[in-house]
Amino acid sequence: MEKGISGAVIRRLSRYYRYLGELTEKKVERISSGELSRIMHVTASQIRQDLNNFGGFGQQGYGYNVKYLYSEIGKILGLDFQHPMILLGAGNLGTALANSPDFEKGGFRLVGIFDINPELEGICIRGLPIRMISELKDFLSSQKVEIAILTLPKEQAAQTADLLIDNGIKAIWNFAHIDLDTPEDVIVENVHLSESLMTLSYNLTEYRKTHDKKS
């Protein structure tokens, strides 16, 4: 529909969404791009430009209705539909994600948990029993699943991704330290934590270099 919206715009949309949610909780009814710009530390121009990629949600002389804009951005992000998810990898990270209640607000609902470690079989997380990956095929043929969360170590991640794709999964949230090799109709969103930590390290190192710590 819309053409060529960049990833950066979508990231910002998620961020607007978070702030609008907080404003709703604070019973704020309307907000102008100018006010929001001050709160969020982005330019008002960018906010208006971002929103106008998807249509006009405001009103001249008034601004934006917080509740309405919140709900419209939610629709753009697809948060108005259920997204059944399965988790691959029931380690600490997987467990953390499974227990994250925030995701349910956006329609992200965990429906299955899988691991390769037989010792974990049957143990429940959030009421869901850990299953073996050997059951994955049957599970996927009997259940509608949209998103697979991949928190397995990289050795197993690549082949598990293949298995997921072979069985119809179209979206992977990848926490493994590899770049998955996937067909173009499969959406992959990577979370590479070590890249994030290295960015922090770079910024810190650089800051010190330029600010020459003495004392």
Place this chain on the structure above:
Amino acid sequence: MEKGISGAVIRRLSRYYRYLGELTEKKVERISSGELSRIMHVTASQIRQDLNNFGGFGQQGYGYNVKYLYSEIGKILGLDFQHPMILLGAGNLGTALANSPDFEKGGFRLVGIFDINPELEGICIRGLPIRMISELKDFLSSQKVEIAILTLPKEQAAQTADLLIDNGIKAIWNFAHIDLDTPEDVIVENVHLSESLMTLSYNLTEYRKTHDKKS
């Protein structure tokens, strides 16, 4: 030193670093920007441009020495120094990060773990006892700590961040769903998982809209 290197460049640098590490393991000695471009799916031009922000690491007619480039990028990212870290929040996510052995390669060494839940006091993760946040001040005055990893729920994250800053912490790796309000000499790197998941949701929704699922 270098002027205005964008975050995008640094992200890519981390990614080059990962691939170069893998190439080293595979005993590959040299690589050209052209070959690397094919493996990593970025343009050769971009690779050369990125690297030349920091100096010339290659040789005309030859390419780049894998080991040397790996080590040089490591230095740029600050991975040639130790980075003592403390963890704030010993939940599943915090535990997952504490147990992540990958980070130690980059000099990121966990030296302390803190939580607010008194029931966790003294329990060990990776040989480190969980301490109470009330001990934080003393701890920081007796130990050199560079980076604080913040995995507390957002209710406690903001005030804990203030406490960290008051006690001299200059870098925060923030996993809480808030934008920390910090002085400009404090480096913050945010990992907002819900923004990542929403991006995935958007891309999936959008793909479906444009590819009109029938059947």
Place this chain on the structure above:
DNA sequence: TAGATTGTTAATCGATTAACAATC
């Protein structure tokens, strides 16, 4: 109506890609 603020076009800025001379 007058004031405010959007939607949108135009101007600027920065990042990516292309091209090629330098050089190993």
Place this chain on the structure above:
DNA sequence: TAGATTGTTAATCGATTAACAATC
């Protein structure tokens, strides 16, 4: 030397910011 490939400048492309007419 001839071939390959870098380092680097120039051209293109895209994203951000500024400006302002439309309009509530």
